[in-house]
Amino acid sequence: MTVAGLVRDSPAVRAGLSIAVATGAYGVSFGALGTASGLGVLEVCALSLLTFSGGSQFAFIGVLGGGGSAASAAGASTLLGLRNGVYAMQMNALLRPRGWRRLAAAQVTIDESTATALAQEDPRERARGFWTAGVGIFLLWNLMTLVGALAGDALGDPRRWGLDGAAVAAFCGLLWPRLRGREPWSIAAVCAVVTVACIPLVPPGIPILVAAAVAAAIGGWQLRREQARPTEQVPRR
């Protein structure tokens, strides 16, 4: 299939591209804030290329900018990146990348690529969504980091253009198709409440891990309940 054909026929590619534009543009903020916090252009770009996880990167420069040590900056960055390990496990189960693809998939395993893949039902669409969002954001994020690091604040705040609103809408659009039936609705509601309750209490990046643990616990509890009532199951053929 041609690129134009893919964009036309694959909802996952379209979702991946739109989320890539909305998120990638934020690289400007990171570049500008990074140099403002005292890092050189090269160091800021190295963080975007190698760490490639927005939350971790903002935490790193945030700690430095606030007068913290480089060691605690690295600690905060790692803490915020832990959720990527959970994402990677899910992507491993869904996409099963092999060889060099596995190494590449690891680097682009972030909030947006995972969410785009998880929102699809078809296995090929999942892979398309993951790689489109992951690689698309990787390219744009690094380009925009360089632009932001060189131009500083001259470009203005991307929030003025509503890009943070675009991210909220994008995640909402990825969740929506999954909300069929009572069970997903209740899990989503519980996890939303847990996240909001946790945000002021624990460091950024951790609320999502708590929400994931709560969702897993609900899943495990339902599994046990289903297994405890074998008589209610419809016999297979």
Place this chain on the structure above:
Amino acid sequence: MTLWLWILGACALAYLTKLSGYLVPQRILESPALVRISACMTVGLLASLVMMNAVGDGQRLAFDSRLLALGAAIVALRMRAPFLVVVVAGALAAALGRLAGLP
């Protein structure tokens, strides 16, 4: 120089965290219990990401124009709008909110 070491260290840790998930053997990931739990986690993770991006501001809750974006997205989704329209509606709502002087 030490700063560079910490930068590279943080990058290495970030990558190893991501890679670790890909090193879990398939036979563990394929167990029916884990598949079921993983499906629940998917919904939980997505719901958490929505809220984190809607009201999170570091370790603080901030109620600002992003809530307008969330509302606009839900309206667009209920009208069965395609994904791109949902995203643009969110951006537009937040941008208009800021134009009107909201935080």
